[in-house]
Structure formats: C-alpha cells, structure tokens
Amino acid sequence: MSEPDTEVVVRATGLVKKFKDFRAVDGLDLVIERGMIYGFLGPNGCGKTTAMRMLTGLLTPTEGSVEVLGLSVPKDAETLKYRIGYMTQTFSLYGDLTVQENLNFMATIYGLTGARRKARIGEVMERYDLTDLKGRFAGKMSGGQRQRLALATAVLHEPQLLFLDEPTSAVDPESRRHFWEQLFDLVDGGTSIVVTTHFMDEAERCHKIAILEAGQKRADGAPKELMAAMGANVVEIEGPNLRDIRRRLLGLDGIMAAAQLGARLRVLVKDDVPDPETFLKEKPETDGATLIERVRPNLEDVFVTATGEGRQ
Amino acid sequence: MRSLSRISAIFFKELAQLRRDRMTFGMVIMIPLIQLILFGYAINTNIRDIPVAVVDQSQTGLSRILIQMVEATRVVKVTERLTTPEEAEAAIKAARVRAAFILPEDLSQRIARSPAVGLGTPPSTDEETSRPVAQWIVDGSDTMIAGAIKALRSMPLSELNRQAPNRSTPTFEVALFFNPEQITAINIVPGLVGIILTMTMIMFTSAAIVRERERGNMEMLINTPVRPLELMIGKIIPYIFIGLLQTVIILGLGHVLFNVPFGDRTFDLFIGTLLFIGASLSLGLVLSTIAQSQLQATQMTVFVLLPSILLSGFMFPYEGMPVIAQYIAEAFPATHFMRMVRGFVLRDADLIDLHRDVIWMCGFFVLGMIVAALRFKKRLD
Numbered sequence: 001m002s003e004p005d006t007e008v009v010v011r012a013t014g015l016v017k018k019f020k021d022f023r024a025v026d027g028l029d030l031v032i033e034r035g036m037i038y039g040f041l042g043p044n045g046c047g048k049t050t051a052m053r054m055l056t057g058l059l060t061p062t063e064g065s066v067e068v069l070g071l072s073v074p075k076d077a078e079t080l081k082y083r084i085g086y087m088t089q090t091f092s093l094y095g096d097l098t099v100q101e102n103l104n105f106m107a108t109i110y111g112l113t114g115a116r117r118k119a120r121i122g123e124v125m126e127r128y129d130l131t132d133l134k135g136r137f138a139g140k141m142s143g144g145q146r147q148r149l150a151l152a153t154a155v156l157h158e159p160q161l162l163f164l165d166e167p168t169s170a171v172d173p174e175s176r177r178h179f180w181e182q183l184f185d186l187v188d189g190g191t192s193i194v195v196t197t198h199f200m201d202e203a204e205r206c207h208k209i210a211i212l213e214a215g216q217k218r219a220d221g222a223p224k225e226l227m228a229a230m231g232a233n234v235v236e237i238e239g240p241n242l243r244d245i246r247r248r249l250l251g252l253d254g255i256m257a258a259a260q261l262g263a264r265l266r267v268l269v270k271d272d273v274p275d276p277e278t279f280l281k282e283k284p285e286t287d288g289a290t291l292i293e294r295v296r297p298n299l300e301d302v303f304v305t306a307t308g309e310g311r312q
Numbered sequence: 313m314r315s316l317s318r319i320s321a322i323f324f325k326e327l328a329q330l331r332r333d334r335m336t337f338g339m340v341i342m343i344p345l346i347q348l349i350l351f352g353y354a355i356n357t358n359i360r361d362i363p364v365a366v367v368d369q370s371q372t373g374l375s376r377i378l379i380q381m382v383e384a385t386r387v388v389k390v391t392e393r394l395t396t397p398e399e400a401e402a403a404i405k406a407a408r409v410r411a412a413f414i415l416p417e418d419l420s421q422r423i424a425r426s427p428a429v430g431l432g433t434p435p436s437t438d439e440e441t442s443r444p445v446a447q448w449i450v451d452g453s454d455t456m457i458a459g460a461i462k463a464l465r466s467m468p469l470s471e472l473n474r475q476a477p478n479r480s481t482p483t484f485e486v487a488l489f490f491n492p493e494q495i496t497a498i499n500i501v502p503g504l505v506g507i508i509l510t511m512t513m514i515m516f517t518s519a520a521i522v523r524e525r526e527r528g529n530m531e532m533l534i535n536t537p538v539r540p541l542e543l544m545i546g547k548i549i550p551y552i553f554i555g556l557l558q559t560v561i562i563l564g565l566g567h568v569l570f571n572v573p574f575g576d577r578t579f580d581l582f583i584g585t586l587l588f589i590g591a592s593l594s595l596g597l598v599l600s601t602i603a604q605s606q607l608q609a610t611q612m613t614v615f616v617l618l619p620s621i622l623l624s625g626f627m628f629p630y631e632g633m634p635v636i637a638q639y640i641a642e643a644f645p646a647t648h649f650m651r652m653v654r655g656f657v658l659r660d661a662d663l664i665d666l667h668r669d670v671i672w673m674c675g676f677f678v679l680g681m682i683v684a685a686l687r688f689k690k691r692l693d
Contacts (some may be wrong), residue, residue, distance in 0.1 A: 074691075081537040092532035097325065108321035109536045111314045175354045192320050243566060 009034050009161050009192045010055060014064035017050050017215075020247055024050040025176035026062070026215035030116075034196060037187060039206035046235065047215035048196040049089060052163055052287065053196065056086055069161055074142040082110065089166045091146045095139025098155040099149055105142055110157035124152040137268070144175030151182065157193070162186065168202065180205055202299045209299075211306045218306040227297045232256050232305050233276045234297045237265040239289035248285035257304045268301055315542055322538070322546025326520075330550055336516075344360055344508045344558045351504055352570050356496045359460040365392040365412040366401045370419035370423070377472060378423075378446070382413065385467070387460055396448070404451050411450040411461050416517065428469040430548040445469065492659045498573075501566035502657045503583070503626040504651040505559050510620045511613070513555055517596030520547045526606060531692070540688040544681060548593040555589035556582075563657070576654065577656040580663045585650040587673040591645035594680025601687035620646035648672055 010032035017025040024046040033039045040048040043081040049312065053059040055068055057077025071080045093102045103124070107117045125131045126232050128148040133141065138149060147167065164183075168176040178200070183193055194209060203209050203223065210220040219226055237245060242265045246258045250266060256268040269276035280286050330337060368375050383390060392409055393402050400412030418424070422445045423565040492496045524530045533543070566572040575581065595616065603609035622626060623641040630650075632640060641647045648669040655661035662672050 054693060056689075057529070058534065060693055077690075078537060078539075082536060086532070086535040088528070088531045088609060090533075092528045092530075093528070094329065094529060096329050101325070102330055105321050105325045106536070107316050109318070109538050111537070113317055139405065269411050 002214050007034050008032065009069055010038075010049075010194065011067045012055065015051065015061050015066065016063035016203075017047075017054060018062045019057060023215050025061075026052065027216055028212075028215070030210065030217075030220075031116045034190065034192050034209035035190065036047040037183060037193045037195060037205070037238065039203045039209040039214055040194070041198070041200075041203040041209050041299075042196075042212035042307075048212055049165055050215075051163055051212070052194065052196055056084060056163055058079070059081065077309075082157065083160050083238045085157070086295055087150050087154045087162070087164045087167055089169070091170070091186065093138050093149060094151060096137060096139060098135050098137055099125075100134040100143075102149065103130075103153060106153045107156050109187045112157065120156060120158075124156060127153060129246060141250060143170040144172060144178075147171050147179060149181070150176050155186065161189065162191055163222035164193065166196050166198070168197070168199070176202070189222075198253060199302065200298070206300045211303060213307040216251045219302065223299050223302070226302045226306075227299065230302050230305050232268040232297070232301065233271055233273070234295050234301050235269055235280055235295055236291075237280070237286060237289045238291040238296050243287055245286055251284075252283065252285060256280065259304070266295075268305060281283060284286070314587035315539070318538055318542045319546040319549075319559035323549045326547055326550045340512065340558065341561070342555050343512060344561045346506075347508055348501065348504055348562050348565055349569070352497050352501055352566065355500050357456065358494060358496060359456060361385050361389040362387060362390040362411060362457055362460060364388040365394050365409045366390050366416045367394050367400050367412060368398055369395075369417045370415050374423060375415045375419050378415065378419070378469070380415070381469070381471060382464065382467070384463065387464060388413070388536055400449060404449065407451075410454070410457050410580070411448055414447045414449060414626065415444060417597050422446075422468065423472065424669045427470060428466065428500045431686055448670050465478045495570070498658065499654070501562065501570055501572040502653040503624075504566075505623055505653055506588065506624065507563045507617075507626055508558055508562060509555050509585075509589060509649075513551060513589055513592035514596040514599065514613045514616055515550060515610070515618055516551050516554070517593045517601060518599040518613050519606050520597065521600035522603050522606050522609050523606075533691075534690040540548060540685040541681070542688065543688070544594075544597055544684050545646065548590075548597065552586070552589050553594055554556065555592075556585065573657060575657040575660055577660065577662055580661075581653070581656040583663060584649070584656060584666075584670070584673075587670065588645055588649040588652070588676065589637070590677040591673050594677050594684060595645065598687065601684055612664060620644050623647065627652045642672075645676055647675060 008031055008185070010030055011029040012028060015025055015028040015030070016023065021264065022251065027052055028047075030051075040051060041271055042048050050059060054061050055066055057074040057080060058136045060074050062174075064280075068080055068230070069083055073080060073082075094105070094311075097105065100121075103121045104117070114119055125134060128151060130145075130148060130152060133145060133149075136145075138146060141149070144220075147170070151164075151167070168179055171179070183195075183293045188191060195202075197203055206223065208220065208222050221229070244259055244263055248261060249255050254270050256270055258265055258267045260266070269279065273279050277292055282294050286292060288305050351415065368379065379390065382388060390409065390413075392403060394403065394412070395467055397412070399415055400414065402407075404411045404412060420563075422443055425443075426445050428445070448461055448464070450458050450461050491634065524533060563572070563574060567574060596613070599611060599612045599616070603612055619640070623637060624630070624644060625641070626644040626646070630638065632645065633641065652666050652669050652673075655666050
C-alpha cells in the first residue's frame with residue numbers, strides 16, 4: 001500500500017458494468033476517503049448495488065478500474081476480503097443456526113480461533129445486544145435483531161472498510177436510528193463505511209453522498225454542500241387547491257419542480273430568479289395561496305434537482 | 313492451518329443444519345432400512361409359481377400325473393383349467409396366466425415314444441415319432457418368465473414309469489462358487505449398498521451448493537475469504553459418515569435377515585466404500601455447481617440414478633450389454649462399486665484384485681473435486 005493512498009479507501013475510475021445491452025453502471029468515478037460514511041443515494045435499479053458489488057470484487061467491471069484499500073479489484077479480491085466487511089441487502093446468515101453458531105461460523109471462516117475468537121464474539125454480542133439472544137435461531141428473530149446480528153458478523157474480523165447494502169430497509173425507524181448510532185461508533189473507531197440507501201434522512205447522516213441515477217453519478221459531496229450548491233431555491237406554499245396550483249406552476253419558466261407535502265406545496269425555483277418569494281407571489285398561478293415563504297432546502301430537493309426531470 | 317479450521321467450521325455448520333433437519337436425518341436411516349427389507353425380500357430372479365392354465369385334451373391318468381409332476385417343480389402353478397388352446401391364448405392375452413400347458417389327445421402314444429421317459433426306446437429319427445410329449449404356450453414378452461419355462465423343456469419323465477430317475481451324465485460339470493444355493497438376496501444386498509449410496513450421496517451434495525444460493529446465504533459466503541475447495545471438502549465430510557452408517561445398516565441387516573456374508577475383507581470393503589462415497593459426493597458437487605435450483609439438482613440426481621441402477625450390473629448382468637453401453641456404464645461410479653462390493657463380500661477378492669476399479673474411483677473423486685472447485689465461482693457474474 002503506497003503512502004498517498006492511505007487517506008483514500010476507494011478509488012474507482014470510469015467504472016462500467018454491462019448486463020447484455022443494459023448498462024447498470026455507466027462511467028462511475030468515485031473517491032472515498034478514510035474515516036467517513038459514504039452513501040450511495042438513488043432509486044431502486046439505479047446501479048447502487050451493482051456498483052457496490054464491483055467494489056467488493058463480487059462482480060467484474062466491464063470497463064474501468066477499482067482500487068480498494070490500495071488493492072486492485074477484482075485481482076486481489078481474496079486478500080481484500082480479510083480487510084472488508086459486507087452486509088447484504090437481504091438477510092444472508094443461516095436461519096437454522098443460532099446467533100452463537102452463526103457468529104462462531106463466521107469468526108472461524110475469517111481465521112479467528114481459540115480465545116481470541118471467544119473474546120471477539122463476546123465483545124460484539126455485548127455491543128450489539130445479542131448476549132440474551134445467543135441461543136435463538138436467526139430465522140426466528142425480528143428484523144431489527146437480524147440486522148444487529150448481520151452487523152455484528154460483518155465487523156467480527158474488525159474490517160477497515162465496511163460495505164452495507166441497504167442495511168435498514170427491513171427494520172423499524174427506532175432500530176434504524178439505533179443502527180446509525182452504531183455506525184458512527186464504528187467510524188469513531190477508525191472504520192470507513194460505504195452504504196447504499198434510498199432513504200433521504202439516512203443519506204443526510206452520511207459524511208458524503210453520491211446521487212446515482214441510471215448507473216451514472218449525478219452529484220456528489222457533503223449533504224450540506226450539495227444543498228448549498230443546488231442551483232435552486234425552495235419556497236413552500238400553503239392554501240386550498242394546492243393540486244391545481246401545482247399543475248399551473250409546473251408550466252412556468254423558472255420552476256424546476258413542485259411536490260405536495262401534506263398541507264404544503266414545495267416548489268423548487270431556479271436560482272437565476274432573484275427573489276423567488278416575490279416572483280411566486282406576483283404570479284397569477286398562485287392565486288388563493290394563504291402563505292408563500294422561502295424555506296431551507298433539504299436533501300430531497302437536491303435529489304429532485306439532480307435527477308429525473310429536474311436535471312438540466 | 314487457517315484452511316483446516318475453515319473446513320471444520322463448514323463441517324460443523326453442515327452438521328448442525330443436518331441435525332435440525334429431522335426429516336432428512338430420518339431418511340438417512342429409513343431409506344436403507346426400508347429399501348433393504350423391501351428389495352431383499354421382493355427381488356427374486358429364481359422364478360417360482362408362475363400362474364399357468366392347463367388344457368388337458370387327453371384326460372387320462374397319465375396326463376394328470378404329468379401335470380402333477382410339472383407342478384412339483386414349483387416353477388409353475390396351475391390356476392386355470394381350460395378346454396381349448398384358443399381359451400388358453402385368450403387367458404394369456406388377458407394376463408390371467410403367463411403360460412398354458414397343452415396336453416394333446418395322443419399324449420399316451422407320445423409318452424411311450426419319448427426318450428425322456430427312459431424306456432430304452434432308441435432315439436427316433438423320423439418326424440412322426442420324434443414329437444414332444446406336450447406343448448407350452450408362453451407369454452414370451454418377459455424373457456425371465458420365458459427362460460424359466462424353457463428350462464422345463466427337457467424335464468425327465470422317467471418317474472412316470474415308476475423308475476428311479478436316470479443317473480444321467482451331463483456334458484459339462486458346473487460348480488457354483490460364492491452363492492451355490494443361488495439365493496438372489498446374496499447378490500442383491502451388497503449391490504443395494506451401491507444403489508442407496510448413489511441415491512443419498514448425490515442427492516445430498518447436489519443440493520448442497522444450490523441450497524446456499526436459494527436461501528440467500530451465497531452472497532455472504534462468497535464475500536468471505538473461504539476458498540472453493542475448503543467449502544467443498546467441509547460440505548462433504550458429514551456425508552461421508554452418513555454413507556458409512558448406511559453401509560453398516562445395509563450389510564448388517566442383510567447379514568441378519570438374509571444371511572449375506574460379510575466376507576473377511578472388512579478393510580478392503582471399508583476403503584472401497586469410502587472411495588465410492590467420495591466419488592458419488594464429488595459427482596453431486598459438480599451437479600450442484602451446474603444446477604440453478606434444488607429442483608434441477610433433484611432432476612439431475614435422477615438422471616444419474618437410473619443408469620446407475622440399470623447399467624451398473626445391479627439388476628442385469630453387465631456382460632449382457634452391448635459394448636457401447638458397457639463403456640457408458642464404466643463412467644458411473646456405481647458400476648465399479650458393484651464389482652468391488654460383490655468382490656469383497658462374496659468372492660473374497662481384495663483391493664489388488666480389483667485395482668482397476670480402485671484407480672478409476674480415485675481418479676473420479678479427485679477430478680470431481682477439482683471440477684467442482686473450479687466451477688464454483690466466488691463471483692456473481
């Protein structure tokens with residue numbers, strides 16, 4: 001491992017993955033630095049999982065090169081496997097084995113033996129609240145419990161880099177919050193984490209994210225930076241007949257997108273419009289609105305501007 | 313060292329899963345038990361009591377005695393008495409009987425001239441006087457039934473004359489080694505070891521890799537540093553023990569129920585069985601890397617199982633097959649095992665006598681493991 005690379009854990013250039021004629025990942029460049037949680041945000045089928053699988057060596061890229069922890073992938077994938085952890089999208093431990101047996105199995109596969117194995121398993125069971133569940137069959141546990149077990153097995157061998165593929169899609173919000181706390185603990189301990197998600201609130205917790213669509217990276221950076229550099233201002237409108245207002249607004253120049261959130265209409269106005277609040281108030285299309293006010297952008301707005309119809 | 317501990321991790325994992333799968337575990341014991349009892353008693357190539365019809369057109373004391381003599385052979389059993397050959401044909405067609413015994417009106421004259429009666433009449437040379445005593449009409453579609461009745465063709469009839477049977481001197485003397493009483497079970501039971509092992513061993517392992525894939529464990533497994541060969545070896549070890557257990561059940565029970573000898577070649581038998589188990593397991597693993605689902609794996613198992621039963625020499629003599637079929641049969645581990653197990657148990661042969669089968673089985677095992685390990689990709693594409 002060369003010295004300049006120690007701060008970069010993942011470097012991918014011109015990554016392409018073709019399945020027959022379909023380009024699941026299409027020219028992806030990534031630089032992921034040590035000690036952060038890096039999120040792939042995107043809708044289903046955008047190539048998040050495919051990209052992640054190429055980074056771990058599960059899939060061979062059609063084009064492009066990948067370097068993870070200074071190792072060339074997929075060439076050195078087997079060496080890499082001792083140094084990374086991976087949590088699959090669907091629960092993939094053995095449902096007919098107990099928590100203890102699953103942990104024993106995975107620890108031995110990763111080369112932990114004897115007292116060290118015992119100590120390490122005790123440690124992760126303690127940390128992820130599995131001690132009371134150790135005799136339980138993994139197949140008979142709840143979504144949150146399974147997710148804790150999956151994370152515990154993924155970090156058993158103390159990997160430097162952890163890949164999590166939609167880790168929270170099968171758990172309740174409470175467990176999700178708790179899970180993210182645990183991820184931050186891991187980062188504090190020096191682990192770098194790559195995570196895919198389609199939840200905005202999760203993406204917002206990442207140190208950096210890449211927004212993916214149709215196999216391409218639409219934007220990347222820290223969520224705050226992305227919000228600041230969005231190229232649009234956000235105005236919320238309250239009032240009756242919001243659906244009509246929305247329909248009328250979408251035809252206007254300078255309006256990027258509009259979406260209803262409960263009793264409010266969230267409108268993205270291009271940032272070349274100098275005063276978006278007044279701009280909207282003066283338009284006849286907003287007649288009947290009781291309140292028009294500028295609000296802070298969130299990651300969903302970034303996502304909307306970066307992808308789909310909102311993209312320029 | 314790491315390799316060994318990983319193999320043992322996979323071994324204990326398989327063992328734990330197998331222990332919890334009560335149904336499979338039960339079948340490991342029940343399949344050999346039931347099949348041994350069923351086939352050991354049921355399969356019999358010494359055919360007895362074939363149902364036949366009698367058409368007695370002569371209706372004499374002589375004809376009745378002749379019928380009794382034929383029945384006394386125990387080969388046939390008279391179940392119907394009919395009056396015309398046409399009725400007899402109809403009975404055969406309707407499968408009520410497998411053959412009909414037709415005694416002509418001039419039975420007494422024919423018997424008087426027959427050399428089988430042993431009256432010292434010189435052998436006839438002309439058509440008129442060299443006619444057989446009576447006729448059999450046989451459903452010849454089943455060659456075994458036909459063969460059994462054909463064996464009655466030259467039955468001696470000297471008893472008809474209240475004479476002691478002739479001390480006839482056969483052209484050849486035939487000494488039957490290894491199974492002088494011609495008990496079918498003695499040949500079937502050791503062969504059954506081969507069939508049951510083929511079935512269970514290939515069935516278990518052909519599902520082994522596919523099951524991990526179907527249950528979603530594969531994606532996690534290929535993300536670990538486990539090597540394909542370690543996975544393969546770890547997965548087959550539990551089944552080696554199961555195979556040996558089944559062999560003990562079959563041969564042990566075969567000894568108790570059917571007096572099948574163990575032979576003195578316990579060590580040779582152990583090594584031979586081990587090799588066969590290894591070859592079958594590695595074949596199963598190869599199938600497992602080809603199959604996409606457990607259903608496909610099962611279908612492939614049946615595809616291997618049928619020729620193993622029919623071509624291996626278990627049911628029909630290997631030598632009776634055309635040369636091409638013999639070559640095909642050689643490809644199946646069961647054919648070699650059939651030769652080995654019967655050799656060790658019945659003929660007191662040893663590994664050296666059967667070294668060609670031993671070498672072939674070793675080669676098959678090693679090749680199978682290599683192919684399976686090479687075919688198993690730690691990739692998803």
